[in-house]
Each structure stands twice: as structure tokens, then as C-alpha cells.
Amino acid sequence: MTELPRSASVVIVGAGVVGASIAFHLTQRGVxxxxxxERDRAGAGSTGKNAGGIRLQFSSEINVRLSLLSVPEIERFADITGVDAQFHQVxxxxxxxxxxxxxxFERSFQLWNRLGVPARRLSADETRELLPQLNVSDVRFASFCQRDGYADPSxxxxxxxTCARAAGARVVxxxxxDGIDVENGSVNRxxxxxxxxxxxxxVDAAGAWAGEVAALAGVAIPITPHRRTIFVTEAFDGxxxxxxxxxxxxxGFYFHRESGGVLMGMPPVEEVDGFREDVDWDVLPRVVERALYRVPVLERARIKTGWAGLYExxxxxxxxxxxVGEPRGFLAACGFSGHGVMHAPAIGSLVSEVVTGARPSxxxxxxxxxxxxxxxxxREHNVI
Ligand SMILES: Cc1cc2nc3c(=O)[nH]c(=O)nc-3n(C[C@H](O)[C@H](O)[C@H](O)COP(=O)(O)OP(=O)(O)OC[C@H]3O[C@@H](n4cnc5c(N)ncnc54)[C@H](O)[C@@H]3O)c2cc1C
Incomplete structure (x- = not known):
């Protein structure tokens, strides 16, 4: 391990996309x-294993507001950081x-209308215009928002x-x-x-492991790790x-384009709490069954690879x-419940506002x- 400094104003535990965004936003505010x-390498947690989905379509106002703060930063990411986020706004x-x-969803349309989210209600026929290969025989209606899409989390x-480092932040x-000392009710080292x-x-940005990090400071944070598996097909021109x-x-079956193939995911039949990250092969038959029902041409596609990661x-x-109350100086930035990539820009901004005493957005x-x-x-309803 690189030699550590004796002190730092802010220590961020975890170099996933959330910890990185917090470091960036702090430096932007002059900290x-x-x-x-990072105990492993940057991106080794869920940041390196997800579907990259970015969306405004949430059922709760606060989640929509987090997305409304985040999406403009992802849209302008290359201008801001010099790195193309590969945001496919499809x-x-x-x-x-x-x-x-x-x-x-009918309730959500009212919320989205009020908050300026350009989501539209589409009939089954209109839905097929967006993807003619879709089976829409059982579709009551669809909800579509053009500002949503997927980006590259890496x-x-x-x-x-890169920007945080250039501005002075250190990443080790x-x-x-493995320990957090508290003195007189405040974090100390x-x-x-x-x-x-x-x-x-x-700042506890330790993803699915954030509960363990919080416990080091005597804080109980209710985060449960749940395994999610993704499969990607060979290149597919159908x-x-x-x-x-x-x-x-x-x-909960979802899919999008990925490197010329199709990326697909689905929750497990039975949710099991725990840190297992090997591929859950039991999900594959369900994914295939749903894929063939929803997009029959996928019958010609071949699964190339799969991987798993953790929802928090x-x-x-x-x-x-x-x-979190006590200890003072301990800040949570965790529990994203499968939405941490899309909300990372907002969380970085919010945590930097708290640290600098600014009014949170x-x-x-x-x-x-x-x-x-x-x-x-x-509870948020639109969870996949
Ligand atoms: C299959 C799958 C699909 C997903 N799809 C999406 C999606 O479409 N859109 C979306 O927004 N989100 C999605 N997510 C969720 C998203 O990946 C996470 O919410 C996000 O990556 C959380 O980022 P993070 O930085 O908080 O955590 P992580 O990326 O997990 O980073 C936490 C880091 O903390 C480190 N760490 C842990 N303990 C310690 C310690 N004691 N000391 C030092 N370091 C420590 C870990 O090594 C890790 O690198 C998906 C997740 C999965 C698994």
C-alpha cells in the first residue's frame, strides 16, 4: 500500500463511482x-458490475429530484471532466x-408532469414503433422518457x-x-x-459493505446486499x-444494446441476503424464457458471458x-438500492454541500x- 498521509480533512471510504463523485465535487468546492x-482497486465493487442505466422515471419525488440533479452532469460529462461517459440517450x-x-404509473405521470420529466404514456401500438420486434400483446401501456438511457460507469x-486527483485529492x-476512532462524540481518525x-x-461510500464500515464507528445502517446477475449475448443483428x-x-426483466450484442438482467426468484457475487445460473432459464416471450427474435441470439454484483x-x-447524528463528522453516502450510478452526480454534490456548510440542493x-x-x-415503486 502507498504510504498514507498523517491527516486529511475528509476521508472517503470506497472508490466506486459514488466515492469518486464525492471526491470530485469536494475539490470543485475548494476542499x-x-x-x-479503497481496499481493492477503484471500481472493484458494484460500479464495475452494473447495467449503467440512467433514468428520471422514479415513483418518489426525492428520487426524481436526485435524477434531475444527476442527468445534466452526465449529459455534459465530457465538457466537465474531459471523459466521454458514453451516454446513449435512447x-x-x-x-x-x-x-x-x-x-x-398513472400517479407517476402526474408527478413527472409537475417536475418537468418528459415521460410519455404510449399505447401498445406506439410502443411497437420504438422496437417493432417487441411482443406487446399483453402491454396495457408503456412509459417512455427520451432523456433516460445508459452510460458507461467505468x-x-x-x-x-482523474479530475479529483488533478485538483489535489489522493486516492489510495x-x-x-478496519477501524474508526471516535473522541468526544466526533470521528477522529x-x-x-x-x-x-x-x-x-x-464519508461511508462503501457500497454493499457500507453497513460494515458504519459499524466500525458504532453506527447501525440498514443495508442488505442482494446478488444481481447480468447476461450478454454475442453480437446480434436481429x-x-x-x-x-x-x-x-x-x-423485472430488462435489456439494452451492449457492444453489438444485448445485455439482459432479471431479479432472482427468491431474494437471498448476502455477499455472494458468483453468477446465479438459476436466473438464466427465467431470463431466456422472458426474453423469448418479449422479443421472439432473440431465439437466434447466443449468450456470450455473464457476471454478478451486489445491490445495496x-x-x-x-x-x-x-x-447520522453521532458520531459527528460521520456521513453516509450509501444504500442506493441498485441506482447508485445514476445518482452518483447528485450525491457527490450533496455531500460536498454538507461538508462545506452550504444549503443542500x-x-x-x-x-x-x-x-x-x-x-x-x-418505498420507491420503480425498482428493478
Ligand atoms: C447487476 C447490477 C446492475 C445494476 N444496474 C444499475 C443501473 O442500471 N443503474 C444504476 O444506477 N445502478 C445500477 N446498479 C447499482 C450500482 O452498481 C450501485 O448502486 C453503484 O455502483 C454503487 O456505487 P458505490 O460507489 O456506492 O459502491 P461500489 O461501487 O460498490 O464501491 C464501494 C467500494 O467500497 C470499497 N470498500 C468496501 N469496504 C471497504 C473498506 N473497509 N475500506 C476501504 N474500501 C472499502 C469496495 O471495495 C468498493 O470498491 C446495478 C448493480 C448491479 C449489481
Missing amino acids: RDVLVL GYLFLVTTDRDAAA SLLRGYL EGARV VRLGAQAVICEHV LPERFPMVIDFAT DTPDAHPIVGP VELALLALDRFGKGTAV
Whole structure:
């Protein structure tokens, strides 16, 4: 491990896209004494294993607001950081097939209209115009937003880290935080084996492992790791080069273009808590069954590869962001429940506002840890 500095104003635990965005936004606000500690290599967690989906179409106002803060930064990422985020703004197409989901999406259209989200309700026929190969026989309607799409998470990570480093932040890989000292109710230092770094703020951006990091400071954060598997086909020319990210909402089956092939994912039949990251082959028959039903031409496609990573689920599928009460100086930036790439720009901005004492751009109380104790948590409906 590279030699560590004796002190830093802000220590960020975890160099995924969230930790990287926080480091970048802190340096943009003039906080340069930033140290990012990563136990493995940058991007080794969920950031290196996800589908890259970016969307405004959430059911809760706070999640929509996080996306409204994030999407413009992803749209302008090359201008801001010099790295192309490869944002394919092809839209997200939610296929709605059940009464329950139809009612929820009808409510969401009102919310999106109020917040300026350009989502449209499409009939089954209009839906097929976007992708003629889709089977829409059971589709009640679809929800489509052209500003949504998918980007390359590794490019986002690289852009943030490159700029943060250039502005003075230090990023140390192979550096596992295994202790957090608290003195007089405030964080005082982080420990890495025999080494220690004195600091004023510790930001927990440890993804699915954030609960373990919080426990080092005596904080209980309700994050449960859940495995998600993705499969990608060989190059496939039976579909257009460009089409939206499609979500078969009732089953959670989704797909989009990836390197000339098709990337597909789906939740497991039974959710098992834990840190397993090997491919869940039990999901494959379900993915194939749904793919053939929804897009029959995929019968000609061949699965090339698959991988798995972790969702970091909270009880209400919203992130936990900001101060946690005690110890003072400990900030949460975790619990993204499968949406951490798309919300990373907003979270970086919010955490930097908290650290510098600026007024947060969104109502942070809605994302505070204490919402669970107060019973004010409201569940996000549009989770895949
Ligand atoms: C299959 C799949 C599909 C997904 N699809 C999407 C999607 O379409 N859109 C989207 O927005 N999100 C998606 N996600 C979720 C997204 O990947 C995560 O929300 C996001 O990557 C979280 O980023 P992060 O930086 O918080 O965490 P991570 O990328 O997991 O980074 C946390 C880092 O902390 C490090 N760490 C842990 N403990 C310590 C310690 N003690 N000391 C030092 N370092 C430590 C880890 O090594 C890791 O590198 C998906 C996830 C999966 C698994």
C-alpha cells in the first residue's frame, strides 16, 4: 500500500463511482485535502458490475429530484471532466402489464408532469414503433422518457477520479479501513492495520459493505446486499442498432444494446441476503424464457458471458445520505438500492454541500438515516 498521509480533512471510504463523485465535487468546492481509501482497486465493487442505466422515471419525488440533479452532469460529462461517459440517450421504456402497476404509473405521470420529466404514456401500438420486434400483446401501456438511457460507469468513475486527483485529492488503492476512532462524540481518525489517518469527516461510500464500515464507528445502517446477475449475448443483428432500455416491469426483466450484442438482467426468484457475487445460473432459464416471450427474435441470439454484483438495498429502496447524528463528522453516502450510478452526480454534490456548510440542493431529511426510526420512510415503486 502507498504510504498514507498523517491527516486529511475528509476521508472517503470506497472508490466506486459514488466515492469518486464525492471526491470530485469536494475539490470543485475548494476542499482539496481529500483522501479516498479503497481496499481493492477503484471500481472493484458494484460500479464495475452494473447495467449503467440512467433514468428520471422514479415513483418518489426525492428520487426524481436526485435524477434531475444527476442527468445534466452526465449529459455534459465530457465538457466537465474531459471523459466521454458514453451516454446513449435512447430512453427507458417501461412496459406496464398489470392493474397494480398501471395505477402506480398513472400517479407517476402526474408527478413527472409537475417536475418537468418528459415521460410519455404510449399505447401498445406506439410502443411497437420504438422496437417493432417487441411482443406487446399483453402491454396495457408503456412509459417512455427520451432523456433516460445508459452510460458507461467505468468512464464516469475515471472522469471523476482523474479530475479529483488533478485538483489535489489522493486516492489510495489496497487500503482497507478496519477501524474508526471516535473522541468526544466526533470521528477522529480512521485506522488501517497499524496505520492511522487523522480526519474531521469520514464519508461511508462503501457500497454493499457500507453497513460494515458504519459499524466500525458504532453506527447501525440498514443495508442488505442482494446478488444481481447480468447476461450478454454475442453480437446480434436481429434487432436495430439503437433502441431504448426496455423494462418488462412486472417481472423485472430488462435489456439494452451492449457492444453489438444485448445485455439482459432479471431479479432472482427468491431474494437471498448476502455477499455472494458468483453468477446465479438459476436466473438464466427465467431470463431466456422472458426474453423469448418479449422479443421472439432473440431465439437466434447466443449468450456470450455473464457476471454478478451486489445491490445495496435499504428498507425503502432510497439511499441514506448525510450526517447520522453521532458520531459527528460521520456521513453516509450509501444504500442506493441498485441506482447508485445514476445518482452518483447528485450525491457527490450533496455531500460536498454538507461538508462545506452550504444549503443542500434537495431536502436531505428525506434521505436521513433517522427516517427509519421515525417511520417516515416511503418505498420507491420503480425498482428493478
Ligand atoms: C447487476 C447490477 C446492475 C445494476 N444496474 C444499475 C443501473 O442500471 N443503474 C444504476 O444506477 N445502478 C445500477 N446498479 C447499482 C450500482 O452498481 C450501485 O448502486 C453503484 O455502483 C454503487 O456505487 P458505490 O460507489 O456506492 O459502491 P461500489 O461501487 O460498490 O464501491 C464501494 C467500494 O467500497 C470499497 N470498500 C468496501 N469496504 C471497504 C473498506 N473497509 N475500506 C476501504 N474500501 C472499502 C469496495 O471495495 C468498493 O470498491 C446495478 C448493480 C448491479 C449489481
